Amino acid sequence: MSTQMNEHRNPGRKKKKKRRGPGEEASRGTYILPNLFTTGNLFAGFYGIVSSINGQYFHAAVAILVSCVFDILDGKVARFTKATSRFGVEYDSLADLVAFGVGPGLLIYLWALQPFGRLGWLAAFLFVACGALRLARFNVQAGQGGSKYFVGLPIPGAACMIATTVLFLLKVKGKDYDPTHVVFLLETYVLGFLMVSSIPFNSFKEMEVIKGKPLPTLFVLVLFLTVVAAKPPVMLFLLFSTYVLSGPVAYVVRALRKRRAPETCAEDPQEHAPPAGSG
Numbered sequence: 001m002s003t004q005m006n007e008h009r010n011p012g013r014k015k016k017k018k019r020r021g022p023g024e025e026a027s028r029g030t031y032i033l034p035n036l037f038t039t040g041n042l043f044a045g046f047y048g049i050v051s052s053i054n055g056q057y058f059h060a061a062v063a064i065l066v067s068c069v070f071d072i073l074d075g076k077v078a079r080f081t082k083a084t085s086r087f088g089v090e091y092d093s094l095a096d097l098v099a100f101g102v103g104p105g106l107l108i109y110l111w112a113l114q115p116f117g118r119l120g121w122l123a124a125f126l127f128v129a130c131g132a133l134r135l136a137r138f139n140v141q142a143g144q145g146g147s148k149y150f151v152g153l154p155i156p157g158a159a160c161m162i163a164t165t166v167l168f169l170l171k172v173k174g175k176d177y178d179p180t181h182v183v184f185l186l187e188t189y190v191l192g193f194l195m196v197s198s199i200p201f202n203s204f205k206e207m208e209v210i211k212g213k214p215l216p217t218l219f220v221l222v223l224f225l226t227v228v229a230a231k232p233p234v235m236l237f238l239l240f241s242t243y244v245l246s247g248p249v250a251y252v253v254r255a256l257r258k259r260r261a262p263e264t265c266a267e268d269p270q271e272h273a274p275p276a277g278s279g
Contacts, residue, residue, distance in 0.1 A: 031083045037074035038088070038095050041067045045099025052107045057166055060107045064163035065236070067099035068156050089142070093135045100159035101131035108162050108188055112179035123188040130192035131155045137196075149200035153247060157201070158191040161240045168237035194247065201247040 048063030074092060078084045105124040113120030134155050141151065165187070169177055228235045 031085060031088070033081060034074045034078035034083055034088055035091060037070050037077060038092050041070035041074065041092075041099050042095040044070060045095065045103045048099070048103040049106055052103070052110050055110075057107065057111050058170055060103070061163040061166040061170075064099065064103055064107070064159050067103070068160055071096060071099070071156055089139060093139055096135055096155060097128075097132055100155045101128045101135075104159040104162040105131075105188075107166065108184065111166055112181065112184040113188065115180045116185055119185060123185055123192075126192045127158070127188050130195045131158065134195040147203055150203050152197050152199060153191065153194035153201055153244065155195060157240065157243055158195055160236075161191060161244050162188075164233065164237040164240050167233040171231075171233040191244070194244065199247045199251045201243070 044063045044067040048060040048067070051057070051060035051063060071092070074088075078088055105128040108127070109120055109124035113123055116123075134152055137151070138154075165184070169179060228239070
C-alpha cells in the first residue's frame, strides 16, 4: 500500500535508467567492428553471384578475391580487439558459405560446366556441399590441436583457385575463349575432394621468421606485392595453384619418407643398434 501511495503522490517521478559506462559502449562497438567486415564479405559474395548470373565473370571472380580480403580482416580485427564471440563465428561461417561456396560454384558452372549437363551441375553442387562440410568440420575442431596446419583445403583457398583460374584465362585467352573443357570439370571435383580430405595445408599462422626478422620480411612482402601488381591474374593464379598443390605434394613426400624409414632400418640393423654396454 505504501508503494502505491507514493506513486500516487509523485505521479511525475520516473524510475532512473541505468546508464551504460564508456567501457560498455566501447565493448559493444568493438564487437560490431568484426561483424562489419563479415558483412562486407557477405556483400561481396552476393555481388559475385549476381555478376555470374549476368554473365560478368570477371567481376564475379574479383568479388571472390575481395571476399577473401574481408574474411582475413574480420578474423584479424576480432583477435586484435579481443572481440571473438560464438555469434561472430557462426555469422562468419554463413558468410563464407555464400562467398566461397555458392559464389564460386555458380561461377564455374555458368562459365565452363553448363555444357556438361548433369555432370556439370553435380560438380558445382559437390563443390558447395564439400565447402559446407569443410566449414562445419572447422567449427567443430576449432581450438583442438595446433594451428600450424589446416585439415583439408580451406574453402577460401578453393574459391580463390576457381576465381584466379577464370581471371587467368580471361587475361590470356580473351573474352572469346570457350572454357568448355573437361579440365575444369576435374578441377571442380578435385577441389571439392581436397576440402573434405585429411591432407594438411599450411595455415601460415606460426611464422617465427616474421617475428624475428621484420625488415627482411617487409622487403619480401613489398617485392611480392610489386610482382603481383605487375600482372595480377597471372601471379595470383600461380600463387594459389602452388598452395593447392603444396598439400598433396607434401603429403605424398611424407608418406614416401615413412615407407623408406623401416626399409632403411631393416637393411642396416647395426647402424641403429645401441652401443655395447648401454644397457
